[in-house]
Amino acid sequence: MKEGPEIARIAALVADPARSAMLLALMDGRALTATELAGVGGITRQTASSHLAKLVEGEVLVVEAQGRHRYFRLAGSHVGALLEALMVFSSDAVPPLRTGPRDLSLRKARICYDHLAGEMGVMLYDRMLEEGWLGRDLDVTDKGWTKLADLGLQQGDLPASNRPLCRACLDWSQRRHHLAGRLGKAVLDRVLALSWARRLPASRVIVFHPEGERRFGEWLR
Amino acid sequence: MKEGPEIARIAALVADPARSAMLLALMDGRALTATELAGVGGITRQTASSHLAKLVEGEVLVVEAQGRHRYFRLAGSHVGALLEALMVFSSDAVPPLRTGPRDLSLRKARICYDHLAGEMGVMLYDRMLEEGWLGRDLDVTDKGWTKLADLGLQQGDLPASNRPLCRACLDWSQRRHHLAGRLGKAVLDRVLALSWARRLPASRVIVFHPEGERRFGEWLR
DNA sequence: GGGATGGTTCGATTAGCGTCGAACCATGAA
DNA sequence: TTCATGGTTCGACGCTAATCGAACCATCCC
Structure with missing residues (x-):
């Protein structure tokens, strides 16, 4: 051994x-x-x-x-984080290797373990910090819970577990952070439930409908 | 092949x-x-x-x-990030495996590639966001530059490069983020130059002197 | 029960890679 | 020039691990 x-x-x-x-x-x-x-x-x-x-x-x-x-x-989101960390790497060698339409969709929005990643995921994370919905420790503020209620998310709805409520996850394509953790999952679930977006069958791509993208952006206003 | x-x-x-x-x-x-x-x-x-x-x-x-x-x-900080992502993993299997004195020092403060990690690194990152020294995109605000000047860091002093000024790096022991990027390196360099802390020879441990830790905390006030 | 499907175990084969001894090249010091 | 040191290249050896065929077990359906 x-x-x-x-x-x-x-x-x-x-x-x-x-x-x-x-x-x-x-x-x-x-x-x-x-x-x-x-x-x-x-x-x-x-x-x-x-x-x-x-x-x-x-x-x-x-x-x-x-x-x-x-x-x-x-086994958990830390596995997803590890895999994305490896992808940061490999896509690094030759920057604009292949940017087919499938690749563009992936960069726009995709699922990362169980939460939203890509441009849309990074935008979500940025705005939540910028607007003060999240505090220093990535805790959700009162203002944050109010906005989340607009989306149909009550504090009591989130399943309790030892997994953190909010975590930042490094984004493969954007090289910035997006929202992970239980809240990250919950938000994506709501976005899908509201039919603002849907998942492509055999891929990680999340497709936003034009109307859904408009509403999502409006909610983040 | x-x-x-x-x-x-x-x-x-x-x-x-x-x-x-x-x-x-x-x-x-x-x-x-x-x-x-x-x-x-x-x-x-x-x-x-x-x-x-x-x-x-x-x-x-x-x-x-x-x-x-x-x-x-x-080759870069992304390699450090990958290695820390792997460590999160392995230290995860058996949570309180061995917490010898060396391990405690590592958790308190250590060097991660070229910036400060551990409790002290996470505290630095948290306070900079909390106090508004960093903005939404991890850009340094005017207020931030003022405080950094107190430490002896001028905006012009930071070497230009394509490496981002600020990045968040997932902390192995704390499971939270600490400050990476060129600024992360610069702050650590200053802390060492001011003799607030020193590096142990053949390890990643950073030892804060009592007086240095007091001043560091005061600066972050 | 009988057949079909999902999944595992065992054994044998094969290929890849880590390892070191030995020889070789380059740099710096005496 | 001569010697010592840092580093690489080459070749041979040995071990590990991936792979698949075949047989076997478990579950579900008819």
Whole structure:
């Protein structure tokens, strides 16, 4: 058994092409089955099973058995943060590598684990700080709760957990921060519930409808 | 040649025990020679040379030749951010694993790439936002420049570069943000120059002298 | 029960990579 | 010039880990 820094162990879990492909597929916060993940990794079920066992063992993924299916999802938002930190990196080497339409959509708005990222996510974060809806410790102020109520979010509605209410997450495309944490998730959920935007099926892209984008911007006024 | 997500390539560079040990040793922003890095990695010079070549090739490190020495340092603060993101992870598995005196010092104040991290770093970041020295986009306000002048920092003194003036960096121990970027470096430099604190030789620990800590807190008033 | 599907375990193969010894090049000092 | 030191290149060795075929277990449906 070779000893070394703990970070090497974690990095090694992400270092395999098949595993990293699976992790990226889970970046939208969904839970996928082993067979589906084998598909995105381009490997057989046996191999995927081995990989997934390693990832669960390393506490990068968590698994939930449901009937004969086993659903895998990221172990928490810190995994998402790690993956975005790695993306900052790779897209750094060749700045304007490929900017196809799919790429532009991703930069505009996408889901990062379970919250809003991209231009729209960064705008949300900026305005909440700028307008004083969030305080120094990223705590929600009275003014903030008032505005959130306009969106249909009551303080009591947010599920209690040991996950922080608000966190800042470094944005891959914008190189700035966007809103994460339980509130980040709640806001995205509301935006989707209000049909201001929708998720593209097999991707992380969030598409804002023109009317929805207008209302979102107006709310942030 | 096996193809896969770009992040796997980067993660693989960190995944090796010897390489990650070298990277951690460079986390304080210093530039070390190949032989020194071979030492911290516990490997021979030949092996280290191979590793370092890979890290430079992957743009994780940069190298500067000086005489017959070659000095290696982290390619930028995004590398530091990645490493801290990995540490958040590993120290997460068993929360109160070991809290020796060295660990306590690290949590109190340490150097992260080239800026202040730990409790003191987080406090700095919080107060600058709270007091309005920093604006929404992490731009320095007039009020901020006034306070920075009290510390002996003039706007013109800060070296121009394409590195952002202010950035938020996720803190490994505090799970909150601290001040990074050129200003983060400049503030730490001043704190050291004023002898409010000093660096422990072979570690990332920053030790505040009692009087220095008092003055630092007073400045942040 | 019988068949189909999701998932795991085992074993064998293979490929990649970390490692070091040895030789070699470059720089600086005596 | 000669020697010492920092660093790299080359080649060979050995280990680890990814991969898949085949067999096996569990669950669901008919």
